Amino acid sequence: MGSYRKEIQTKLLKYGSLKEIVRKWGVLTIIYFAISNFLDVMSKRFYRLRGTDYGLLETxxxxxxxxxxxxxxxxxxxxxxxxxxxxxxxxxxxxxGVTSFISQDYEIFLVDVQKDVFQGLKIAHSRMVHSIVGDGCRLPFRDKAFDVVISVDTVEHIPKLIRNNFYNELKRVCKKKVVLTCPMQSNDGIFQGKNYDMAFQYLYERNYGVKEPNTAQHIAAGHPTLEEIKREFSDPEIHGYQKL
Incomplete structure (x- = not known):
């Protein structure tokens, strides 16, 4: 619990002294912040995903x-x-990333272009987790360095013109299996990620007067397509799922 207390203090002090925080945000917001972070730390230590059903443990x-x-x-x-x-x-x-959902018996390497996302990570995770600031189009690893390479809802943020570099790097450093998830479009209409993003962005902008930034990135980059994935990966398994 000492590390949890230290993590909360570090995060809170970024916003000023305790008196300033209370004056600006209020006591209830601070309590909510503390409880949210407590649940996050506990889930990273004790929760392991067992299936695709959202049940009591997930709640x-x-x-x-x-x-x-x-x-x-x-x-x-x-x-x-x-x-x-x-x-x-x-x-x-x-x-x-995936560290909240899978056993840390595995050695896990996390790569992201944004340095600040890793703040506090070493407090919450074991020595088996390594955080690296890097570009997915130029990964700093040798060929076939990892048994599994995953990328969750990232590829749709990479512009189509350089996306091939991203795919090639994932394949290069992977020994056994690449797992990708992304909103995808297909010519046969089975996958309609672009259509739904366009509809969502229209409603969001109409209601709030601004574009939703993540969705705007999807649209600007150009959505991945089923045909693109089949071209880049040899005989891929394609599964569609709908978010809850």
Whole structure:
């Protein structure tokens, strides 16, 4: 609990003294912040994803994170299909990435272009987790360095003109399996990620007067397509799922 207390203090002090924080945000906001961070730390230490159903344990450990949980549920189940595995790489991980959902018996490497997403990570995770600031189009690893390489909702943020470099790097450093998730479009209309993003962005802008930044990135970069994935990966398994 000492490390948890230290982590909370570090995060709060970024906003000024305790008196300034109370004056600006109020006591209830501080309590909410503390509880949210406590649940996040506890989930990283004690929760391990067991399936794709959002049940009692998920309600306890991920009460606010159902969207994030749904992103990783299918990815972790794909990883578990491998009988032997030691090293996992996640590209575009954000903060803790897959570490909240999978056993830390594995050595996990997290890569992201934004340095600040890794603040406080070493407090919450074991020596088996390594955070690296880097570009997914130029990964600083040798060929076939990892048993599994995953990327969760990242590729749609990479412009189409350089996306081939991203795919090639994932394949280069992977020994056994690459797992990707992304909103995708297909010519046959089965996948309609672009259509839904366009509709969502229209409604968001109409209601709030500004564009939703993540969705704007998807649209500007150009959505991945089924045809693109089949071209870049040899005989890929394609699965569609709808977020909760």
């Amino acid at each position: 306890l450990f991920h009460p606010r994170g159902i969207d994030r949980w749904s992103r990783y549920a299918y990815v972790v189940n794909e990883i578990k299909k491998l009988e032997t595995m030691n090293k996992i790489l996640e590209v575009g991980s954000g903060g803790g």
